[in-house]
Amino acid sequence: MIEAPPPAVAPVQKTSATRRKLMIAVRGLTKAIEAQKILRGVDLDVATGETLVIIGRSGGGKSVLLKHLVGLMQPDDGEIWIEGENILGLSERKLADIRRKVGILFQSGALFDSMTVEENIAFPLHEAGERDTEAIRKRVDEMLEVVELEGQHDKMPVNLSGGMKKRVGLARSIVRRPSVVLYDEPTAGLDPVVSDSINRLIRRLQERFHVTSVVVTHDMKSAFHIADHIAYLHEGQIYFYGTSVELQQSTDPLLQDFLLGRSECGV
């Protein structure tokens, strides 16, 4: 079943033609929900160990794209390769193997609201068969420290602020040390100091554990800080793909507007 994904088509590798070992390869992904065409042929490569930042207008389909990468949504057409394995058409049980490798942080946090913070973070460990409560406890403490929520073990998700939920969700998605992490707006709603520490965390995971990251964000400062590559999703396609420097030097009016936060083309 394991074949190499077909070579990427333009515009994906136009700007960085070096051959890289691919962790994620997306080809011609299209998705319509009801009559709305959300993705119209997305091509995207993520090399092993790199951090790709996806930016784009609100409602542009970034969250939908991330959900496709772990098989939570089924595309109408196209291919998704994770470590050389095409995940489309895999059954829910087969997908579980992929999902053990790929963690995802939901935009909403998606915490289990009947469980405490501690139980939420311990959940993936329990499910992985870990039974040593002492080890779990230690790991949870460690994760809470990483996301700067020490001592919040027993709070219920309803009693957390938006930013805290986000960070608990983040802790839950990386607690099992997946080799790929998809972050849906990890720093949205966080104060600048915590945002910065989350950005450092993403960097640190990459440097220390060679985690491959895909980060959806509206926060351009953190995008430039963490990205090896940046992809701009526009009208269901990858409109731009390149490094931070290439993006900043781009003279494309659409990108300029986005970077400068202007609402009308060139006005």
Add this chain to the structure above:
Amino acid sequence: MTRFFTAIGAAVISLLTYVGELVVLGVATFGSIFTQKLRWRLFLDQIVEIGLRSQLVVVITGAFTGAVFAAQTFFQFNKLGMGSAVGAVVSVSICRELGPVLTALMVTGRVGASMSAEIGTMKVTEQIDALRALAVHPIDYLVVPRALGMMVSMPLLVAECIGVGIAAGYAVAIGLLEVNGTYYMANMVRWTQMRDIVMALSKAFCFALLIVFISCHKGLTTREGAVGVGRATTQAVVDSSLAVLIFNFFMTMGLNIVFPAGYQ
């Protein structure tokens, strides 16, 4: 006229689709029960939730049904001088029909509704996606413990309802209506057979499956926020109740061939 048939056709197709989806869910659940590791803690939680927390409802339902049924039967039978036959009538009807059906309806309202609301809320708040993303199959985690909990609890609840109903009938007939206790008991024991109890428990088991699969299915297919959860919950209760009543008729007719009612 064609419009009419198109409408009927559409209704039939959607009913068949619905039944098909329920069957698929049922098959997947039993598949999971036999092939996946059971989460004991969740299963025991469900037994507490379904079995233990339904005690009051089931006891009251059983007691007052048994009591009123004994009284009504007595008012009729006493005119014929058959007051002591009330025990047999009460016990056989409670075993065969009233116990299973009323327990199922009460459990639908209490447990089915909360199942669909809980799972539905998890669906609309992306918690089910979060489960899936953490490599946990929602059927293993959500449906299996509830299905097993129901399969274990329902027969016990029905048995309890029947026991309480018969006892209440006895109390009313002997205590209030002054029927002869010895004859009452003798008739009851003579006319109530093992097969009546087997029938009660088989019905309980089937109703458990109907309620749990309909409720979980409604929860898992919930859409559109709080309104959707409300709608799913209502539909789960309505559909489960109707399914119980309809199934009950066919099970009575079918089981009556295997376990005929009455003295032989």
